[in-house]
Amino acid sequence: xxxxxxxxxxxxxxxxxxxxxxRSDGRSNYDYRPIELETNVVSHASGSARLRLANTDILVGIxxxxxxxKPETPGLGKIEFFVDCSANATPEFEGxxxxxxxNRISNILQRAYHASQAFNLKQLCIFEGKQCWKLYVDILxxxxxxxxxxxxxxxxxxxxxxxRIPFVKAALMDGGDVDLQLSxxxxxxxxxxxxxxxxxxxxxxxxxxxxVDPSAEEEFCSIVSVVIGVSGNPAHxxxxxxxxxxxxxxxxxxxxxxxxxxxxxxxxISQGIVAAKCLDSALGRSLLRExxxxxxxxxxxxxxxx
Amino acid sequence: MSGHVSIKLAxxxxxxxxxxxxxxxRFFTPGEVICGLGDFMRxxxxxxxxxxxxxxVAGVMQKVNKLICVHPLKSRYVGEIGDVVVGRVIExxxxxxxxxxxxxxxxxxxxxSVNLPGGELRRRxxxxxxxxxQLLKEGDLISAEVQSIYxxxxxxxxxxxxxYGKLQQGVMVKxxxxxxxxRKNHFxxxxxxxxxxxxxxGFIWISxxxxxxxxxxxxxxxxxxxxxxxxxxxxxxxxxxNCIAALASSKMMLDDNSLRYAYEESFKYLNVxxxxxxxxxxxxxxxxxxxxxxxxxx
Amino acid sequence: MPFDYRRFNGPExxxxxxxxxxxxxxxxxxxxxxxxxxxxxxxxxxALNEARSLCTSISRTNIVSQAKGxxxxxxxxxxxxxxxxxxxxITGHQNEYSWFGQIYCEVKFAPFSCPRKRRQLVxxxxxxxxxxxxxxxxxxxxxxxxFPNFQMDIFxxxxxxxxxCLSAAINAAGLALADAVVPMYDIVSASSVAIxxxxxxxxxxxxxxxxxxMYTDKEKNHGLVTMCFMxxxxxxxxxxxxxxxxxxxxxxVMDILEKECDKLMLVIKKIMVSNVVRQHNEHKVLLxxxxxxxxxxxxxxxxxxxxLNAG
Numbered sequence: 001x002x003x004x005x006x007x008x009x010x011x012x013x014x015x016x017x018x019x020x021x022x023r024s025d026g027r028s029n030y031d032y033r034p035i036e037l038e039t040n041v042v043s044h045a046s047g048s049a050r051l052r053l054a055n056t057d058i059l060v061g062i063x064x065x066x067x068x069x070k071p072e073t074p075g076l077g078k079i080e081f082f083v084d085c086s087a088n089a090t091p092e093f094e095g096x097x098x099x100x101x102x103n104r105i106s107n108i109l110q111r112a113y114h115a116s117q118a119f120n121l122k123q124l125c126i127f128e129g130k131q132c133w134k135l136y137v138d139i140l141x142x143x144x145x146x147x148x149x150x151x152x153x154x155x156x157x158x159x160x161x162x163x164r165i166p167f168v169k170a171a172l173m174d175g176g177d178v179d180l181q182l183s184x185x186x187x188x189x190x191x192x193x194x195x196x197x198x199x200x201x202x203x204x205x206x207x208x209x210x211x212v213d214p215s216a217e218e219e220f221c222s223i224v225s226v227v228i229g230v231s232g233n234p235a236h237x238x239x240x241x242x243x244x245x246x247x248x249x250x251x252x253x254x255x256x257x258x259x260x261x262x263x264x265x266x267x268x269i270s271q272g273i274v275a276a277k278c279l280d281s282a283l284g285r286s287l288l289r290e291x292x293x294x295x296x297x298x299x300x301x302x303x304x305x306x
Numbered sequence: 307m308s309g310h311v312s313i314k315l316a317x318x319x320x321x322x323x324x325x326x327x328x329x330x331x332r333f334f335t336p337g338e339v340i341c342g343l344g345d346f347m348r349x350x351x352x353x354x355x356x357x358x359x360x361x362x363v364a365g366v367m368q369k370v371n372k373l374i375c376v377h378p379l380k381s382r383y384v385g386e387i388g389d390v391v392v393g394r395v396i397e398x399x400x401x402x403x404x405x406x407x408x409x410x411x412x413x414x415x416x417x418x419s420v421n422l423p424g425g426e427l428r429r430r431x432x433x434x435x436x437x438x439x440q441l442l443k444e445g446d447l448i449s450a451e452v453q454s455i456y457x458x459x460x461x462x463x464x465x466x467x468x469x470y471g472k473l474q475q476g477v478m479v480k481x482x483x484x485x486x487x488x489r490k491n492h493f494x495x496x497x498x499x500x501x502x503x504x505x506x507x508g509f510i511w512i513s514x515x516x517x518x519x520x521x522x523x524x525x526x527x528x529x530x531x532x533x534x535x536x537x538x539x540x541x542x543x544x545x546x547x548n549c550i551a552a553l554a555s556s557k558m559m560l561d562d563n564s565l566r567y568a569y570e571e572s573f574k575y576l577n578v579x580x581x582x583x584x585x586x587x588x589x590x591x592x593x594x595x596x597x598x599x600x601x602x603x604x
Numbered sequence: 605m606p607f608d609y610r611r612f613n614g615p616e617x618x619x620x621x622x623x624x625x626x627x628x629x630x631x632x633x634x635x636x637x638x639x640x641x642x643x644x645x646x647x648x649x650x651a652l653n654e655a656r657s658l659c660t661s662i663s664r665t666n667i668v669s670q671a672k673g674x675x676x677x678x679x680x681x682x683x684x685x686x687x688x689x690x691x692x693x694i695t696g697h698q699n700e701y702s703w704f705g706q707i708y709c710e711v712k713f714a715p716f717s718c719p720r721k722r723r724q725l726v727x728x729x730x731x732x733x734x735x736x737x738x739x740x741x742x743x744x745x746x747x748x749x750x751f752p753n754f755q756m757d758i759f760x761x762x763x764x765x766x767x768x769c770l771s772a773a774i775n776a777a778g779l780a781l782a783d784a785v786v787p788m789y790d791i792v793s794a795s796s797v798a799i800x801x802x803x804x805x806x807x808x809x810x811x812x813x814x815x816x817x818m819y820t821d822k823e824k825n826h827g828l829v830t831m832c833f834m835x836x837x838x839x840x841x842x843x844x845x846x847x848x849x850x851x852x853x854x855x856x857v858m859d860i861l862e863k864e865c866d867k868l869m870l871v872i873k874k875i876m877v878s879n880v881v882r883q884h885n886e887h888k889v890l891l892x893x894x895x896x897x898x899x900x901x902x903x904x905x906x907x908x909x910x911x912l913n914a915g
Contacts, residue, residue: 026578030309
């Protein structure tokens with residue numbers, strides 16, 4: 001991130017600390033900072049989530065619309081990501097400043113959600129060839145504190161978990177057009193199956209080691225980073241007992257201006273998949289906890305205040 | 307090899323405020339009348355209208371003899387002459403450096419206000435201007451003292467003492483300037499192996515205690531700025547950093563006593579990274595407040 | 605779809621005629637069966653692990669005369685042309701001084717290049733993503749400290765898309781940069797691999813790429829991996845994977861791609877050397893012609909001098 005300056009000796013301190021697996025706030029190279037999550041913050045959206053990872057603040061809203069499916073894939077729905085870097089985050093994002101960063105993140109998300117094992121678009125089909133659901137996932141970056149990709153992917157998965165699609169009671173063919181009848185009851189809806197949705201993990205190379213969840217100062221010290229998307233395990237997202245599904249890579253990409261020796265890249269992705277599994281199980285547990293609160297009517301909406 | 311992730315829900319959020327013993331002071335909002343003009347002198351945060359002193363910021367009133375001023379909670383740093391500050395060089399200009407000190411305008415460090423390397427006392431020549439970047443360049447951190455205040459409110463700094471100058475390895479923490487208590491001494495060396503500079507502008511610098519380099523270290527490192535920092539020192543620095551964050555999030559005043567108490571209370575959590583949790587932070591702040599109250603009562 | 609107001613567009617609701625052909629609605633299984641014939645060879649006769657050769661006689665540098673450097677690369681049917689322009693001032697950032705030069709990449713598909721649909725003239729999200737990928741691959745290799753505060757433009761135009769576009773673009777850009785005498789750390793070479801039903805297919809054609817990314821319910825690995833490699837430094841500058849692949853497959857693919865890129869590097873080196881030799885010969889021919897003309901001029905001057913002195 002531009003605008004942040006560090007002196008040479010501060011960088012030396014950070015790099016040496018990471019070599020010894022002890023970062024400047026006591027975390028090891030594999031620890032995440034405390035994360036706070038809340039879903040259903042925006043009542044007009046079909047699903048929403050707000051995630052706070054130290055200084056990074058992300059708000060995701062999901063809208064569902066009825067659309068015509070693509071001709072090549074008549075039985076599948078659509079999902080589209082849009083990232084907006086608000087000028088609230090830093091003054092550099094004013095106007096079109098944050099466009100490059102926004103494009104990068106939405107590209108990575110689009111790639112990560114492409115495969116069917118990641119997110120099954122069949123569940124969004126209404127009437128094959130004629131009507132399907134289209135999910136617009138809008139991501140708002142309210143504050144930038146390093147490690148945007150991870151926070152965004154966690155918030156998106158949490159928002160998708162709470163998204164509800166209205167039940168289609170009837171679909172009548174009326175001379176080529178389809179007439180949909182949706183239920184009037186807002187609670188008559190079905191949730192999406194998102195257990196396998198991917199989570200992104202950014203691994204920043206600082207010195208000779210890789211670091212997970214870098215703070216803004218640590219990001220400044222690294223030249224190259226690897227972003228991996230790992231599909232989730234649906235066993236964490238339901239209270240029933242189902243068998244574990246093996247995680248797969250849905251996307252791997254590099255960013256930054258450095259190169260990587262093959263062995264380093266291999267160790268990075270094996271480290272990343274471990275971190276992704278930790279993230280997935282922690283997210284699953286908290287989402288299930290929140291769902292319990294909703295069911296027992298204990299949930300008040302906190303949003304940004306408490 | 308496994309990491310640690312904790313995801314909390316917003317419903318489990320804790321209230322970080324810690325009750326203090328002192329009575330609740332009187333708050334004023336902008337435009338509220340404080341009192342009539344009378345004998346009083348107006349300080350910062352007030353203005354005169356219709357023969358009344360009114361507050362211009364939202365904050366706590368402070369009355370010292372005949373001086374009335376209103377202190378906001380979260381303001382930019384307003385410098386006083388003699389304050390110790392920690393700043394970051396953001397620009398190298400002709401014969402001076404621009405330093406960021408969390409105030410409304412950037413502060414200035416004149417070339418004539420720094421000590422030349424080698425300790426010579428002479429007029430600065432044209433060569434010295436070319437060598438400015440070698441002394442301090444963009445991004446460097448310095449500790450300095452406020453020499454004077456320009457008419458527009460920007461500060462002029464100087465480092466004309468051996469205790470000020472460029473800072474080496476360590477960690478900088480930013481807090482609100484209003485949380486820093488004014489003291490006689492802002493350079494502290496703690497017995498647990500760290501030295502700290504509490505800048506009045508809210509920048510706190512934590513570093514290992516500078517020690518004499520052995521001859522081999524001096525030969526190996528071409529510049530004397532990067533001796534090895536031991537694991538023990540790193541732990542102490544990280545713990546202190548988390549303690550500062552804990553006290554700052556509960557809006558407690560920071561000075562060397564409160565930070566020493568917080569550091570000692572934080573040993574309840576053996577792992578330094580456990581202090582990153584919001585509940586742990588509140589716990590440390592609460593215990594520290596307790597200890598300060600006990601100390602005040604004694 | 606972003607509409608281009610500067611050009612004359614066709615009617616809005618026109619669709620590709622291919623949508624109504626039988627081919628269009630073939631299922632995944634039918635297409636998969638079509639992939640290999642009885643001998644285990646692919647549609648164009650290659651084995652599963654055989655790459656298309658970067659045809660040495662057809663790939664050329666110094667194609668575009670107005671560019672500082674350029675290259676044309678042909679991989680059987682995939683045709684890519686790239687041109688590199690001189691560094692120029694960065695527009696917009698007047699006040700900030702950047703210590704490193706910037707690289708601006710733009711990848712564009714010709715409207716007639718793709719088999720399935722007509723490409724819009726305004727860059728769409730695919731092309732923007734490819735441009736960002738190309739920029740990432742080249743930023744590491746180019747010695748950007750040699751042109752601080754300047755911006756170098758690299759334009760890639762894909763004339764025909766038959767698979768492996770990003771790798772062909774990176775190879776072409778590497779050759780064009782060498783032709784433009786831009787200082788680089790190493791030679792870059794790129795190649796790609798498709799994984800269909802756990803089978804690894806090197807250098808896929810467009811049909812194979814489409815199959816790898818197609819929607820399927822099967823649990824097996826499928827996806828597309830592109831990698832860009834610096835040979836002497838032995839480092840990846842870019843590694844992109846999309847699809848659903850498990851960890852050991854990724855590791856296997858990395859080793860395979862490294863070998864492919866090494867093979868490709870030799871071909872690229874050969875092209876660069878032949879280009880330099882050709883330019884050297886052309887230069888020699890020009891020098892000789894110049895000498896010849898000098899002599900003719902000299903003899904004319906002698907003649908006139910004699911005439912002057914006589915008359």
